[in-house]
Amino acid sequence: GESVGLHLPTLSVQEGDNSIINCAYSNSASDYFIWYKQESGKGPQFIIDIRSNMDKRQGQRVTVLLNKTVKHLSLQIAATQPGDSAVYFCALRAAGNKLTFGGGTRVLVKP
Amino acid sequence: DGGITQSPKYLFRKEGQNVTLSCEQNLNHDAMYWYRQDPGQGLRLIYYSQIVNDFQKGDIAEGYSVSREKKESFPLTVTSAQKNPTAFYLCASSIDRISEAFFGQGTRLTVV
Numbered sequence: 423g424e425s426v427g428l429h430l431p432t433l434s435v436q437e438g439d440n441s442i443i444n445c446a447y448s449n450s451a452s453d454y455f456i457w458y459k460q461e462s463g464k465g466p467q468f469i470i471d472i473r474s475n476m477d478k479r480q481g482q483r484v485t486v487l488l489n490k491t492v493k494h495l496s497l498q499i500a501a502t503q504p505g506d507s508a509v510y511f512c513a514l515r516a517a518g519n520k521l522t523f524g525g526g527t528r529v530l531v532k533p
Numbered sequence: 534d535g536g537i538t539q540s541p542k543y544l545f546r547k548e549g550q551n552v553t554l555s556c557e558q559n560l561n562h563d564a565m566y567w568y569r570q571d572p573g574q575g576l577r578l579i580y581y582s583q584i585v586n587d588f589q590k591g592d593i594a595e596g597y598s599v600s601r602e603k604k605e606s607f608p609l610t611v612t613s614a615q616k617n618p619t620a621f622y623l624c625a626s627s628i629d630r631i632s633e634a635f636f637g638q639g640t641r642l643t644v645v
Contacts, residue, residue, distance in 0.1 A: 454631050468635070518630065523575050
């Protein structure tokens with residue numbers, strides 16, 4: 423089956439610095455990737471997505487990079503703020519509509 | 534407002550009882566999903582449905598059942614066969630396979 427993994431379970435970052443969260447996946451047939459943010463006790467919130475025909479996409483303070491050659495996805499958060507403290511998940515779709523999630527990275531922003 | 538609603542937010546049940554979690558969406562989405570999340574863990578797919586009257590097992594379907602009789606509704610039943618049912622359950626929907634899934638606020642089920 424598919425596996426989606428994260429390199430770092432916890433990331434501590436100084437307020438104002440940039441954050442980078444990484445995600446590795448195994449299914450080369452994956453064609454759509456999403457990053458979600460989850461705050462304690464709540465459902466995940468969509469941050470940004472990218473299709474497999476792209477290698478970079480930018481949003482407000484966030485950038486997603488996709489390297490299909492090495493099956494690696496990353497989320498960059500610029501000028502990290504206290505409100506960015508949360509757990510971040512990558513998710514991907516391969517066959518049909520099945521949406522699979524990675525294990526999550528907790529981001530702690532230090533003032 | 535359009536959205537996806539899960540109810541109740543907290544649910545307590547005695548061991549051996551079946552329990553059904555509600556998930557309703559008014560986004561006109563075809564696809565719906567159920568995930569289980571344990572403390573400090575990621576989301577694991579239980580079941581998903583791509584269209585009305587159709588659903589597929591996810592990665593941890595044992596001990597769970599679903600139905601999709603209406604586009605708006607995708608209830609999840611946690612049966613007594615589920616050995617460790619206490620968890621946070623999340624429902625999601627998406628319009629198609631190249632769009633993000635929108636999540637409800639979750640139901641925290643505690644079995645005692």
